[in-house]
Amino acid sequence: MPDVPGVPGVTGQALPDRRPGSQSASPSPQPEDRASDSQGAAPDQPGAATPSFTSTTAASVPSVPSEASAVKPEIQKDSDSDFCELNLLDDVEIEDQLVFKKEGEDGPEVRGGAVDALIVHATQAGKIEFMYQEAFLTTYRMFIPPKVLLEKLLYRFHKFQPFHNSSDQRKKLAHNAFSLLIRVVDELGLNELDGEITERLMMLVHELICDGTLQLARPLRRKLLEKCQKKAGAEAAAAGAGGAGGAGGSSSMSGSSIPQSVGPAGDSQDSLLSFKSLDIAEQMTLLDAQIFQKIEIPEVLLWPSEQSEELSPHLTMFTEHFNKMSYWCRTRILTQDDPRDREKYHIKFIKIMRHLKELHNFNSYLAILSAVDSAPVRRLEWPEKNLEILHKLGQLIDSRSSFKAYRQALAETDPPCIPYLGLILQDLTFVDYGNPDKLPDGNINFAKHWQQFNILDSMRRFRTSNYRMARNERILAMFSDFEDYMQEEPLWQLSQKIKPRGAGAGSAGSGVNTGGGGHKKQNSVS
The missing domain is CATH 1.10.840.10 (Ras guanine-nucleotide exchange factors catalytic domain)
Incomplete structure (x- = not known):
């Protein structure tokens, strides 16, 4: 389809040109010689007992464990590791691993940091740094995939578990990691909620129920069910639309967000x-x-x-x-x-x-x-x-x-x-x-x-x-x-x-500089 000329900036609703050679950013290497709050290894490091995502085929709406049916599974606990000192996810305080803006500089307080340091800081964000957490949740995909972020949050959550007989500080750290995990799940795109993520989160719900931490299991179970049902509904709607013209057809534009229709269907004279x-x-x-x-x-x-x-x-x-x-x-x-x-x-x-x-x-x-x-x-x-x-x-x-x-x-x-x-x-x-x-x-x-x-x-x-x-x-x-x-x-x-060429000066147009011009064809999505 041709693009829309004469519209500001990117000429109509045309999407910007593809940038050649773009690559996904990978997490930065972890700083060494870090003091660990507790024992254990980082994800993907020797000796780690991090909950991992395993490949599976998810049902349209998976059966999420109920509180009554849960049977306590065998949970592998973190073990001692010579690599624990490398893991920023174990740290209680992380500010010394972040780059803050200098006095007089504009922009956010946090200018940068290692991936794990940014994650830990996001779990600690309170009312003062609420906007940092919002910015992190909106943009984290630019430097870490959702699946990897969930793995790291699960690791930190388990690091400071169990809640029973734990200090108030450890409970708070575990709760903060879990709260951020809930936000990540809630804001996952439907195409990101694959079978691996779904099954691992179901296992976590099961684990929490068995541990008696229902105050955590319930919101995660509710969010997971909502996401799975929404995904199943979207897939069913897409399948129906595919039989009537595909994603670009008018059938794909019907949905529950549109109020009930009024008036009879039109005729060819309209x-x-x-x-x-x-x-x-x-x-x-x-x-x-x-x-x-x-x-x-x-x-x-x-x-x-x-x-x-x-x-x-x-x-x-x-x-x-x-x-x-x-x-x-x-x-x-x-x-x-x-x-x-x-x-x-x-x-x-x-x-x-x-x-x-x-x-x-x-x-x-x-x-x-x-x-x-x-x-x-x-x-x-x-x-x-x-x-x-x-x-x-x-x-x-x-x-x-x-x-x-x-x-x-x-x-x-x-x-x-x-x-x-x-x-x-x-x-x-x-x-x-x-x-x-x-x-x-x-x-x-x-x-x-x-x-x-x-x-x-x-x-x-x-x-x-x-x-x-x-x-x-x-x-x-x-x-x-x-x-x-x-x-x-x-x-x-x-x-x-x-109006043949040379037939007159024509109209002067709107006289507004829209950033486009002429009838030059532009690239567009077709």
Whole structure:
């Protein structure tokens, strides 16, 4: 599919170019000569008794042990090891292994550290350093896989177990490690919850029940069940959608987050002009929100370095939806033979944009703006009044001053809201290219991940909020998933047929610097 020209920064909803040669960052070597709080070895070291993930095939919704049915398993305990001094996960205090910002420096307090030091610090984060823990949970995948992080948290939890007859300090350390583990499980992507992780967590629930620590077993069991049921539901929905057009088809856009529909299905006589602009904007917003709420933070975070449609399926779907909508709008305008009809469609889309802005749907807003301000449409003759309105609407995404107007509007917007992901991806790409993964001493550059965390703030704020509007089946049928559109070259041919080259100066366009321009084709997800 061709990309959307004439849109800020990354030109439409196009995803940034694949960066060649990118590799996953590996954990830093562990510092030596560390004092251990208690005996035991680090994961992957000789003598360690770390709970490990074993390959298995998980059922759709695994049977999680109940409190009544648990039989105490044989649990291998940590043994003495000559390697324990190397393990930062055994340490009570870890601050001397972290790199803090210097006086007068901007940015986060923690600038970097070894992987295990960052993990331990995340388990200790209290109210004062709450944001550090949030940044860690959002970005840890950039330097350690979820499965390995869970292994390390399990190791630290078991290191300071059992709770019975333990000091208050050891209980607190074990509890903190377990609390972070719960957060990691809760925020796992559905594609990350594989059979190995599921079975190991089920074993942990079983172990906790047998040990009598029900206050820990219950929340983990509940989170695990919720995740497994959600994954099973998503797989069933995907299987159903596959029989009706696949992930990109309209069937894949049906879900429980959309309120019950109203009105009969449309007929072939319905057109954009048959409906109120507000009603059209609402239905566009519902479709956008349905996909947007499925996008998981890791999909967006990993895109600049991985560029994997497999790892970012919902982000890819959202991008395709944006592009299809934009080209559908261009097609509606340029396929009208009567100049008066073209003008009606042109002003109709401008009115829809006004309502989209009021609905805080910046995604569809920019999709339509990229259509009415695209070169094949812009070069035609339009009433001066239309162009003045379009100019005012376009000022929101003026690329000068790094899209200051849009960023300010987004910061002041309350949920529900659908942000423009193209700018988020652009910002993440700049951070990824412009900052090293590691500090000169070889430690993880956490300041880089702090920047990524701040960029993703709008997604975190908005992705869980729902729009309370009913589906309108007539309008949705008229949309037909925006599949009825023409490619870039046929649109140019139509534009030149309407107004041959050299036939006049044409309209001046919106006069807004959007960061795109012309009709140069760009890369896009197809």
